[in-house]
Amino acid sequence: MQRILLTGGAGFIGSSLTEVLLKEGHEITAIDNFSDFYSPEIKEKNIAKFKEHLNYKLYRIDIVNLKELYSLIKGDFDVIIHLAAKGGVRPSIVDPLGYEVVNVQGTLNMLELARSLGVKQFIFASSSSVYGQNPNVPWNETDVVDMPISPYAATKKSAELHGSVYSHLYGIRFIALRLFTVYGPKQRPDLAISKFARQMMQKETLSIYGTGETMRDYTYIDDVVLGLKAAMDYKDSNFEVINIGNSYTVSVSELLKVMGRIFQMEPKVIFESEQAGDVHQTYADISKAKKLLNYNPTTSLEAGLLKFRDWIYKESNK
Numbered sequence: 001m002q003r004i005l006l007t008g009g010a011g012f013i014g015s016s017l018t019e020v021l022l023k024e025g026h027e028i029t030a031i032d033n034f035s036d037f038y039s040p041e042i043k044e045k046n047i048a049k050f051k052e053h054l055n056y057k058l059y060r061i062d063i064v065n066l067k068e069l070y071s072l073i074k075g076d077f078d079v080i081i082h083l084a085a086k087g088g089v090r091p092s093i094v095d096p097l098g099y100e101v102v103n104v105q106g107t108l109n110m111l112e113l114a115r116s117l118g119v120k121q122f123i124f125a126s127s128s129s130v131y132g133q134n135p136n137v138p139w140n141e142t143d144v145v146d147m148p149i150s151p152y153a154a155t156k157k158s159a160e161l162h163g164s165v166y167s168h169l170y171g172i173r174f175i176a177l178r179l180f181t182v183y184g185p186k187q188r189p190d191l192a193i194s195k196f197a198r199q200m201m202q203k204e205t206l207s208i209y210g211t212g213e214t215m216r217d218y219t220y221i222d223d224v225v226l227g228l229k230a231a232m233d234y235k236d237s238n239f240e241v242i243n244i245g246n247s248y249t250v251s252v253s254e255l256l257k258v259m260g261r262i263f264q265m266e267p268k269v270i271f272e273s274e275q276a277g278d279v280h281q282t283y284a285d286i287s288k289a290k291k292l293l294n295y296n297p298t299t300s301l302e303a304g305l306l307k308f309r310d311w312i313y314k315e316s317n318k
């Protein structure tokens, strides 16, 4: 049993992880401010069934508020899993300062909290976006990531750097997992698969940015949860950056073909100009994750989309 302090616990990945960890008998103290980046009602729904669980506590705190973190979060924790963030590439171009405050200062606050509480293991949700337009695929953790192309990506890279500092100065083991487009039940409504599915079900025309050739490495939520769990037990070094992807990249056009088959409809598509901040492709080299975390994603895109479809059909019939 581990005592886990989890930020962003009401979000897509945080609530999916909570479900598994509670089943395994761990204790979870979750922090979330139920931000209105997307409907807070969805987040309330995500955590509804945990609220009465004896091993679950929820604090509605903004991670930017260090004073409140210090005064409310007490106790011994084996690990901090830090998922709270402002997500999304395009909105970060509109609000770079807001992203900096939550994603960088918020992460520093959590590192300070780790220091003051004596927590020695810190897992951070970084992002494939830090690789920018790197043409050498699949992307490897040793690649230079000094040229991000969105404020969001820059905040994730900055947070990794702060993690390195805290691991060096204070012996806090910092593991940054660079997540590659995560999808599955409860997926954030602003992300492509979720948005496309809803539009297809409403028989709406889908707007595709670019020519449909943009490539993404889509990673199923259950595989990401396994990666996060493995990182909780990783003890062999004090600082690591590790890709968590599916290592299988497909174009948006191919994705839509598979979705069309699964949802049994031909999507109607209009192509719009490419969006600033979007990278052309993402593709994870996961050999390091295999070696250090024994991470082996097992859900193919088609199998994951089928599970996602079953979930969204159930949701829309409620």
Ligand SMILES: NC(=O)c1ccc[n+]([C@@H]2O[C@H](COP(=O)([O-])OP(=O)(O)OC[C@H]3O[C@@H](n4cnc5c(N)ncnc54)[C@H](O)[C@@H]3O)[C@@H](O)[C@H]2O)c1
Pocket (backbone or CB within 6 Å): 007, 008, 009, 010, 011, 012, 013, 014, 031, 032, 033, 034, 035, 036, 037, 043, 061, 062, 063, 064, 082, 083, 084, 085, 086, 087, 088, 102, 106, 125, 126, 127, 128, 178, 179, 180, 181, 182, 183, 188
């Ligand atoms: N979903 C993906 O494809 C993906 C890919 C790469 C990285 N990530 C990272 O993984 C993490 C989780 O992503 P997600 O898809 O579950 O997003 P999400 O938006 O569903 O979850 C994030 C949660 O953090 C909370 N939050 C935001 N700002 C906060 C603040 N100031 N204080 C406290 N809580 C706050 C939100 O209310 C939300 O519940 C994020 O750090 C994200 O950047 C996600």
